[in-house]
Amino acid sequence: MRSNPNHRPVPDEIPDADHELVIERVCAIDVAKASGKVCVRVGSNAGRRVSKVWDVAATAGAVGELTDYLVDERIEKVTVESTSDYWRIWYYLLEAAGLDVQLVNARDVKNVPGRPKTDKLDAVWLAKLTEKGLLRPSFVPPASIRELGDYTRLRIDMTRERSRYWQRIEKLLEDALIKVSSVASTLDTLSVRDMLTALIAGERDPHRLAGLARGKMRPKQAALVEALTGRFDDHHAELAQMLLDQIDALDAKIGRLTTRIDQLLAGMEPEAVNGGDATGGASPASRNAGGLTTIERLDEIPGIGPVNAQIILAEIGLDMSQFPTAGHLVSWAKLCPRTIQSGPVQRSGKTGKGNPYLKGALGEAATAAAKTNTFLGDRYRRIVKRRGKLKALVAVARSILVIIWNLLNDPTARFHDLGADYHATRVNIERRTRNHVAQLAALGYRVTLEPVA
Numbered sequence: 001m002r003s004n005p006n007h008r009p010v011p012d013e014i015p016d017a018d019h020e021l022v023i024e025r026v027c028a029i030d031v032a033k034a035s036g037k038v039c040v041r042v043g044s045n046a047g048r049r050v051s052k053v054w055d056v057a058a059t060a061g062a063v064g065e066l067t068d069y070l071v072d073e074r075i076e077k078v079t080v081e082s083t084s085d086y087w088r089i090w091y092y093l094l095e096a097a098g099l100d101v102q103l104v105n106a107r108d109v110k111n112v113p114g115r116p117k118t119d120k121l122d123a124v125w126l127a128k129l130t131e132k133g134l135l136r137p138s139f140v141p142p143a144s145i146r147e148l149g150d151y152t153r154l155r156i157d158m159t160r161e162r163s164r165y166w167q168r169i170e171k172l173l174e175d176a177l178i179k180v181s182s183v184a185s186t187l188d189t190l191s192v193r194d195m196l197t198a199l200i201a202g203e204r205d206p207h208r209l210a211g212l213a214r215g216k217m218r219p220k221q222a223a224l225v226e227a228l229t230g231r232f233d234d235h236h237a238e239l240a241q242m243l244l245d246q247i248d249a250l251d252a253k254i255g256r257l258t259t260r261i262d263q264l265l266a267g268m269e270p271e272a273v274n275g276g277d278a279t280g281g282a283s284p285a286s287r288n289a290g291g292l293t294t295i296e297r298l299d300e301i302p303g304i305g306p307v308n309a310q311i312i313l314a315e316i317g318l319d320m321s322q323f324p325t326a327g328h329l330v331s332w333a334k335l336c337p338r339t340i341q342s343g344p345v346q347r348s349g350k351t352g353k354g355n356p357y358l359k360g361a362l363g364e365a366a367t368a369a370a371k372t373n374t375f376l377g378d379r380y381r382r383i384v385k386r387r388g389k390l391k392a393l394v395a396v397a398r399s400i401l402v403i404i405w406n407l408l409n410d411p412t413a414r415f416h417d418l419g420a421d422y423h424a425t426r427v428n429i430e431r432r433t434r435n436h437v438a439q440l441a442a443l444g445y446r447v448t449l450e451p452v453a
Contacts, residue, residue: 303369
């Protein structure tokens with residue numbers, strides 16, 4: 001059949017991204033632990049492109065000399081391969097010198113069949129892809145956010161380590177036939193700590209130990225007496241004291257990290273929140289945002305607490321210019337499945353790994369929000385029925401990240417919950433009526449509708 005020339009399809013225009021422009025003078029670095037294979041591609045007098053490849057030691061002095069050379073050569077773009085943590089010395093020093101540096105995932109640029117695999121050819125291939133603008137750079141937070149992230153990540157690691165020590169104490173108590181963990185919700189309560197201290201000091205009378213209970217544990221005296229009757233001896237006391245000392249040391253370090261994190265975040269707040277305008281009064285931005293800090297605004301989101309908000313800001317930063325839309329941030333966080341289309345067939349791929357610290361914080365927030373009577377809680381309950389718990393939690397985490405993007409993109413914005421009945425109040429009554437009538441008709445019923453008086 002001959003197509004009608006008057007009804008030609010309108011082609012879609014897809015403009016190139018900023019990183020897809022053809023670049024004249026480029027450099028690429030294939031990163032290893034002790035050195036890097038550097039390739040510089042520039043034009044020659046004969047009009048052909050020339051690649052220069054050599055090894056540079058991964059030391060501050062050698063990379064500094066390379067930086068000076070690249071500046072003298074007027075290199076416009078430098079590509080650094082992301083390999084473990086070995087890329088940091090290259091990226092940080094080149095970035096500090098004012099060069100335009102991009103970090104790329106090696107998995108995305110080297111999976112080319114039919115090309116020999118050597119460090120030299122890898123460096124040349126990276127340089128060729130760089131000059132053609134075919135590499136998509138990874139997001140690297142600015143130096144201030146990276147510093148904040150170092151503190152928050154270490155606090156997470158130390159918090160997990162503290163939890164492991166409490167688990168070791170529980171194992172030790174089980175060995176001593178002490179079953180206090182069956183009565184107390186957690187071991188890191190003041191009541192249990194007092195009991196442990198008394199046990200270490202030599203107290204073995206279960207009635208006296210149970211009398212140390214505080215608050216909600218006081219009515220559980222009988223259960224505590226039974227649970228504290230065991231064989232706690234001197235070697236248990238010595239080991240328990242060592243474990244408690246480790247926990248106390250970690251508590252002190254976590255407190256220091258939290259203080260430092262609060263100081264760093266306070267220094268990043270806009271002037272409108274920190275102290276108003278130059279006239280001494282509150283600026284319009286401060287008035288619109290209610291004078292709240294960024295952490296306080298994020299804390300208004302169901303499921304998000306101050307600690308989670310700090311972790312999220314340490315991973316994505318406060319400047320959303322790196323992510324033009326909320327969808328870009330969600331895609332970078334790997335909270336949306338990849339779309340795979342071939343002809344008329346369209347299916348969803350995997351979400352990917354993403355940033356483990358960010359996804360962990362959002363996962364905890366989604367789990368907490370799912371239990372609330374809010375829009376996010378209702379979203380979880382609507383999705384879990386047909387997609388399961390894991391996908392419902394991912395959907396809620398995605399919604400939380402979209403909310404965060406909007407709050408960070410507009411410093412004057414405040415969170416407003418749409419309510420648990422948001423979808424119920426926006427149901428198309430006529431469409432639902434037709435659907436129910438059609439379903440009953442398919443079952444062999446004749447339906448007559450009468451409005452309620």
